[in-house]
Amino acid sequence: MRTRQSWFDTLFDDPVDGLAVSSVVSSGRDPALRMVDGFVRGIAVVGRCAATPTLLAFKVAARGQPIRVRVWVRFDWTAVKWWSERVVGGSVAGGRRARLLLVRSQGRLRHAFVLSRQRHGTTEKVARACITFDLAADEVPDDGLVIVELLDPTDVALPAPVAAGLVRQPTVGLQVDHVEIATPDEGPAPGTAVGWGACPDLGVATWGDLLLDDTGRNRAGVIVINPDRVPGLVAGTRATVSLTVRRPPRPGLRSLPKRALRRIRREVGRRLPDKVRAVLRPLVRRRPAQPAPPPAPATAPSPARALVLRLPPTPASAVPTLPAPTTAPPSPPSAVSASALSASGVSLVSGRPLTVEVRPGPEETIDLVVADELDGPALLCVELVRAKRRHGYGFQVVRVAASPAPVAVGH
């Protein structure tokens, strides 16, 4: 028993030690996870969101130091099932759609991300992201909490395709793998372009495919960027997202029913002569053969850091098992040109529409340059305007960077 601190306290509430800076919470049973709201605590993971909004609050002993908060969120098949059970009562169709989320901490919007399990055309899914934001020393009182609230962006007028393609109650089912409280480091040097594999890991950008109707043919792409995570993005510079937009090379073979494809693979593996097998094998591989990867895909973390990131979860180290930042993105041929693409944007903080310029970039990439200065997380929407079969195409973020000044058209 002890003295009561406030009316919320009872004589049976024991004081809890806050998390030291540089520690990881990897279980919902961790006593430092003081409060959950719309969330089911897990045992080997922090837990799973059961309602929108979701709120987690941690006791952190920052002792006057600024901290970096990193929260790994996963959009898995169980998330689809949870959503369908809790939101629409059975149908899983809607549960597969992309999830757009805002993250509020200590009363302020800090981060945004989108998760997608769609893989139509050539778009790579981003089904796992790392929410990353920094808190100043005076924002983390020792007797207070570090609050992480996941929200639906209800107050922002989103571009029409995005509004149509997203799911409502987007947190429901998402799994929080673990949470890291760390010291803010300097990160990549200002001006460094962050490659596609490192973007979700570093909290720079996430993206996904949007299904605009139930046919699967009418689609658009959505990209969410966090300017505070883009190295060197300050006043006077512009955020630039480089994409490739391509059509898959062998739509006929790729679109074969799965069972038929499996049978062909088996035949190739067992019966055919070696010479024939050698010819056929590239054609029936699970993923089409990759041509040369786009140039300079990634940068930021050094190989040493990448090695650290693959360590299993321990209280002392952070843990992602995301693709190595230097992995080349899949980039099949049949790129489309910048003129076939339209893009729009909106600030997820103020709801202000953003001007997004579409420019041809080097090596068959397309640059989306956000002409306005960003006041916080922003959403970009891309659509093909001059393609007959839009569902055959996919887009791939190659890198995100701060460009010093607007680049002239035709660069």
Add this chain to the structure above:
Amino acid sequence: MLVDHQLATEGREELRLSVAGHELPRPRRIPRITPAELDLNTVATLCRLELVPRLEEGWAQDPAYLDRRRRGAVLSAIYDHLFGSGDAVAFVTSHVDYDQWGLGVLAAQRAGVPVINPQSTGSLKAYTLFPETARGEVTFRAELTRQIGAAFERDVWAQRHRLRERAELVAWRAKGNFGRPSWWRAGARATLELSNATERRQLRAHAAARFGLDPDRPTVAVFNHAVSDALWTNREIFANLADWFEQTVAFASVTRHVNWLLLDHPSQIRYDRTNFFGNLAERYADQPHMVFRPSATISKNLLWSLVDLGVTVRGSVSNEMPAYGIPVIQAGWSEWSDCGLSLVASDQTDYWRLLDDAIDTLLAGRPVITPEQVERARLWLWFYRSATDVTSALVPHWDVWPAPYLLRTLRVHMAQVESDGEPVFSAVERMWRERAPFLTRYPLRHVAANDRIAHPSEAAHAYPSILV
């Protein structure tokens, strides 16, 4: 069936009642139900059956009303016969409202028969009104409010120093939603995890942002009741529950210097088909300082961090919020309204004064609630969830559910457990002997400071047992 037969014969046949083959003698004369009591009971019954907060103009001439009133009169006469015969020891009823139960309660009171109202909100709870203890209050529940208040003062508050640790333990468990009554909030949003003012201030910013409210202004939450639920079965200071809510919302619309959170009852769909709450929300949709929401969509953590003052007629928030330092104004009586834990308005003038005063005090940055009210509220939690909740497998806890589990628990207990010292029997016997208004787990006046100390044995029986 009996009522239908009597209605068909239009009262020409003399009423004859037999119980277990024994014909009840012609009853001694007891005062008949007054027309005003019958009117009130019929209107409350019709509102509940029709799922409306109030009847439409001209209801007194409505055939549906007249038909229900005739049925009520016959039912009341049957109850009069039953309780006036002199053979009834007690009227045991799970409900005390509407015509099928409420008229029986009124008849039993007129006939001087004790009324026992068991509740299944925990294990076994029961409130009892003995005729000799009545003080002339308007209803059964109002009588009990007075008696519970007096007993709480005498047996609980006067012993608060010995009971403090027990009350703190229940308050701690209640934060985690343990020991909850059957109708309490459940699920992933029902726990209270705040532990100090800094945490509350931080969470408050998030809660206010969700509703578009200014976190630096005081926030008043008004908890709409299930609008057709048991009208007038305890003292209410407005014409009905809907009038109270409408007038309070109108007051809120012109009191713009505070935030107002107007919350609907979680089970409203079973009590209202007129969209009463939705219509009000629509009418005041242009008021940025007012937010209308179903209460179940807001978690307890967020609610407790945002709300500085609660307002209700008889809702359970008026005993739960004060236990954690949030004051509540009541516009009517409840089981606990005489226990000194909430601000109970005596009439409408007093209600508006209480609201004005509380808002002014909050704006001045001073606390509305007193430490004594918080302590009383925690003692109430102990009293309600522990002291007056009798535990025995003879009446399995409500959470032993579904029915097959519950019935098996009961069957095993009846078949295998000897009845010597059965807690239910001794609790009922004690209540009967002491003419106490409620069952207790043990004699309250002899409760030790904590469970590890044995209770002294009871005094010798002073009254004959109900069970012989």
